[in-house]
Amino acid sequence: MKKTFIALALPAAVLALQACTMSSSASDPDKMTAEVIKSSFVDRGIAKLDRLNPDPANAACAAAEVAGQPIDANLAKSIEEANLKSVQWPSDGKFLGDWKQGEKIAQSGKGMTWKDKLDSVNGGNCYNCHQISKQEISFGTIGPSLYNYGKLRGVTDPNSAASKAIVEYTWGKIWNPRAYSACSQMPRAGHNGVLTQAQVQHIMALLLDPQSPVNQ
């Protein structure tokens, strides 16, 4: 967690520089916004003000959205490359854990708000945005359906060479979705320390284990 925010401090300075180079009329609301943020927010519980330090990808994606334009293609590419490099692959070499635990993690949206404690077990927030198993009818649609995720991709044995590419992609996507899509709306669950390596392994099993209800 701490590591992430140290990494974020530098880009904030970059952002400030970018703002100064903009035309004065456009820079007014940006400057005003920075002042409003400064005067409006306070620390509460574990949610400290440093959570507002923008990293360059967040700032660039938000600016593009404000302008109603897609992010610059070269910038997108560099963001994706940098993030792919930072993905931590499973230290024990195991990509898949237990789908039953994965289901519980996918169901939970808990953790890291100002009401939570630092040592609380975080959820993956998955069902908030995705359909996953067919049994759960209360699912969101912000992200694509993940029902039959492994089956549709032909994963019959996640340990096989044939499945290697999709297994690694899925790990990278959960760990840090920005590795493949610069302005992804999906949280960087691994990179930002929302989920532990073991939790990511369980979610991987939920999606890719042929025994998982997702693939029935």
Place this chain on the structure above:
Amino acid sequence: MAGPMRIRAKLNGDKTTVRVLMSHEMESGQRKDSSGKLIPAHFIQDVSASLNGKVVMTAEWGPAVSKNPFMQFEVKGAAKGDKISVSWKDNKGDSRTDETTVS
């Protein structure tokens, strides 16, 4: 002191639909506070409704009736201008009575 009820009594043909909203916590006795202690049950147990002073229905409730309770029933033989009054009493002995006019 508990806030007033919102009572509406509307004549439809020969029946009057009475809708009541009550201001009450309806604490179930199952919930725990932030320190893990059980919050004691606090809920409306007895309800009574009258038409021009004569009791037309009573009710007994458990703690599973929702917070800020809603109740609806149909009274026979009321006319516009008649008084409908509703009372409740909770398990701690607090009570409240309000009334309205059939419209």
Place this chain on the structure above:
Amino acid sequence: MQTRRETLKQSAVVAGLVASTGLFPQQAAAYEQAAFSAKNLADVAKALGASAPQESNAVSIGGPDIAENGAVVPLKASSTLAGVKRMLILVEKNPAALVAMFNMTDAVEADFSTRAKMGQSSDVFAVAIMSDGRALYAKKEVKVTLGGCGG
């Protein structure tokens, strides 16, 4: 047309009246604690001195198929029969099944609605306790869903 203000003023007066005349005739008979502690339909009926519950087309239960929030589930119990003494609303999987009991007079229809808390998906029942002691019921399933965010 009565304003809310007038209603409020009057309520104080009425409250005084309640204290003196006693608007709770059922308190002559105590609160049905046993019924409100019972775990299922059969035990609730037994606690109220009724016979074994039987399903009946003349009783109906109204409620949603899916409740977006279990904290507030609108339920309606009604019957077309004459001779109904009490209408009950039950949620089978709650810690105590009986939610509410409505006692009839000739001046009201056997038609009552309220809102119940439900901890989980469950069958819900409307029960008519008849003057002759029969307990007639209707049931339906209400699914309780998980809400968004969860944080």
Place this chain on the structure above:
Amino acid sequence: MKLIRKNVVALVVLALAAGQAMAQKSASDSIAEYRAMLQDGNPAELFEMHGEELWKQKRGPKNASLEQCDLGKGAGVVKGAFVELPRFFADTGRVQDLESRLLTCMQTLQGIDTSSVSTRTFGKGETANITALATWIAAESRGQRMNLPQDHAKERVMYEVGKRLFFQRGGTHDFSCATCHSSEGKRIRLQDLPDLTKNPGDGIGFAAWPAYRVGNGQMWSMQHRINDCYRQQRFPEPKFGSDATIALGVYMGVNAKGAESIAPAIKR
């Protein structure tokens, strides 16, 4: 034995899947039905009654009511005020939303000590009073269409600030308001998410709050709604009546121009 059990489980799962496919088709219909059942008898009415009393009641060191409070349409004008807020107020030199304006009136007209009013006291004391007042004031404009002014330069700046805050990504999950509220027809779990970057339709989004939350039985003002969005975004906390919350109100309110207000609504 084990094998047989496995087969049975598989069968059950299959049957469930078929059943669920049908349930899924009608799940949103069922939810709509559930919401419709709650419309008649919205406990927000209890707060509305309390708010009206508070407006007319002489309170505070100055023993005054709020009946001379200027909500933007002149002293004491309540009807229609809600659908034009937040707006610029010359006496404070600020753009204010309904709740921060009520705070001003309680201070100036009634002399009430409002230091206890904060995000930590939602549902309690004077903060609860402000919510009740906002509930009644909103109800007095029920059925009118959102029509926030953008005449004053500060109102236009606040719109631009609100827009930037709306898209600001941060917190541990990189969420912004836009993550959930910038496209049509999306859901979180089973709850529909309004697209707040434009007019989301009558009685949706900004035109629905204050609202009674059935989940916790609480009356939530827009301040409380925005506060809890930020909590779930894993941001630090915006102060009660802070410019960030007001700017977001301007952004959502201006975008909702023409939408019919149904506030106070009832929500899950």
